[in-house]
Amino acid sequence: xxxxxxxxxxxxxxxxxxxxxxxxxxxxxxxxxxxxxxxxxxxxxxxxxxxxxxxxxxxxxxxxxxxxxxxxxxxxxxxxxxxxxxxxxxxxxxxxxxxxxxxxxxxxxxxxxxxxxxxxxxxxxxxxxxxxxxxxxxxxxxxxxxxxxxxxxxxxxxxxxxxxxxxxxxxxxxxxxxxxxxxxxxxxxxxxxxxxxxxxxxxxxxxxxxxxxxxxxxxxxxxxxxxxxxxxxxxxxxxxxxxxxxxxxxxxxxxxxxxxxxxxxxxxxxxxxxxxxxxxxxxxxxxxxxxxxxxxxxxxxxxxxxxxxxxxxxxxxxxxxxxxxxxxxxxxxxxxxxxxxxxxxxxxxxxxxxx
Numbered sequence: 001x002x003x004x005x006x007x008x009x010x011x012x013x014x015x016x017x018x019x020x021x022x023x024x025x026x027x028x029x030x031x032x033x034x035x036x037x038x039x040x041x042x043x044x045x046x047x048x049x050x051x052x053x054x055x056x057x058x059x060x061x062x063x064x065x066x067x068x069x070x071x072x073x074x075x076x077x078x079x080x081x082x083x084x085x086x087x088x089x090x091x092x093x094x095x096x097x098x099x100x101x102x103x104x105x106x107x108x109x110x111x112x113x114x115x116x117x118x119x120x121x122x123x124x125x126x127x128x129x130x131x132x133x134x135x136x137x138x139x140x141x142x143x144x145x146x147x148x149x150x151x152x153x154x155x156x157x158x159x160x161x162x163x164x165x166x167x168x169x170x171x172x173x174x175x176x177x178x179x180x181x182x183x184x185x186x187x188x189x190x191x192x193x194x195x196x197x198x199x200x201x202x203x204x205x206x207x208x209x210x211x212x213x214x215x216x217x218x219x220x221x222x223x224x225x226x227x228x229x230x231x232x233x234x235x236x237x238x239x240x241x242x243x244x245x246x247x248x249x250x251x252x253x254x255x256x257x258x259x260x261x262x263x264x265x266x267x268x269x270x271x272x273x274x275x276x277x278x279x280x281x282x283x284x285x286x287x288x289x290x291x292x293x294x295x296x297x298x299x300x301x302x303x304x305x306x307x308x309x310x311x312x313x314x315x316x317x318x319x320x321x322x323x324x325x326x327x328x329x330x331x332x333x334x335x336x337x338x339x340x341x342x343x344x345x346x347x348x349x350x351x352x353x354x355x
Contacts, residue, residue: 011267012070015158015275019067022278026060029285032299039298044123045113048106049288051130055099056281062092063278066158074155089151089160093141094134096277097185101133103234103284104189107196110227115199140181143167157270182245190239197231226291233287237280241272 034053040046065078065088079085109121144150144162151160168174289296 012074015270016067016070018275019063019070019278022275022282023060023064023067026063026278026282026285027057029289030057030060030281032302033285033288033295035302036295036298042123044109044121044126045106047123048102048109048126048130052099052102052106052284053288055095055102056284058091058095059099059277059281062088062095063274063281066274066278069155069158074158076153076155079153079160085151085153085160086145089162090141092159092274094137097137098134099277099280100185100189100234100238102130103230104192104196105130107227107230108192111196111199114227157273159274182242187242189234190242193231193234197228200225200227200231226287229287229291230284233280233283237276237283241276244268244272 030053034050034057037046037050037053042050065084068077069075069079076085079088105126109126112119112121144167147167149162149166151162153160164174164178165171168177289299
């Protein structure tokens with residue numbers, strides 16, 4: 001079934017606009033989240049949060065040239081810059097897979113701490129898996145260069161890619177390797193994420209333990225809900241691609257998909273192959289800010305301080321000067337103890353020691 005040029009233009013407009021929104025908002029939110037996490041002690045979950053936010057920042061930046069191409073009738077534009085396609089292709093192949101693995105690792109680590117609170121999740125063990133998987137992805141992304149092959153731009157799916165058949169000539173071996181790659185990327189992470197979600201749901205159904213001076217059950221409930229929300233975002237953004245890959249194999253439509261831009265499956269593939277990865281990166285950042293009040297306070301105070309530095313008129317405004325004068329007058333009267341406590345509560349978002 002062919003699509004009209006007008007319909008294709010509307011779809012590209014939606015895809016392009018969505019990609020640019022993801023690039024801008026996702027980069028901004030994930031940068032603020034990364035700064036916040038790096039200021040906290042580097043326990044295992046927080047270390048994983050740091051790595052996830054950095055990975056999502058790179059993904060959001062990578063989405064920007066995709067959006068530009070969608071809005072430019074799928075011409076290369078930024079992808080046409082010398083070497084850009086190679087750099088983008090390598091980073092995309094690494095980060096798209098690595099992000100999924102990190103979410104699965106975080107889900108497992110948090111679930112172990114909830115189910116077995118006295119079992120320590122050692123940072124060295126977790127990082128050995130993370131570094132090992134990252135090394136595998138880097139090697140896989142660099143494979144074409146070993147054979148003198150470079151990434152090339154495809155206006156059909158608006159990404160830079162390389163074909164396995166350029167290296168493997170045997171169709172059976174090519175199909176086997178492709179299935180292995182899809183399984184490692186999409187199928188394997190489903191198992192730990194699903195198990196973590198089920199265990200978290202089970203923990204939520206248990207009767208809450210009474211609060212003690214050293215234990216707050218509300219923290220456990222909040223962590224469970226966060227894991228469940230991570231799982232929902234993962235399922236919404238990654239499982240559709242897995243099911244669609246299976247569908248394409250069963251229907252044997254890949255040759256038609258690659259040769260006909262009007263083929264409707266093609267637009268679905270674009271949505272779940274590149275845009276959904278960006279939506280996942282943005283969704284993770286939104287989840288952080290939605291579930292972590294201290295991060296929201298940190299973000300607001302950071303933006304406020306930056307606005308004061310970049311806007312002298314706001315910094316020297318009568319309202320702000322009046323606040324400073326009032327504070328100095330109160331201190332000079334020797335009544336700073338009580339007012340200082342009141343002023344401290346008002347200015348709490350600006351006090352970094354509170355976070």
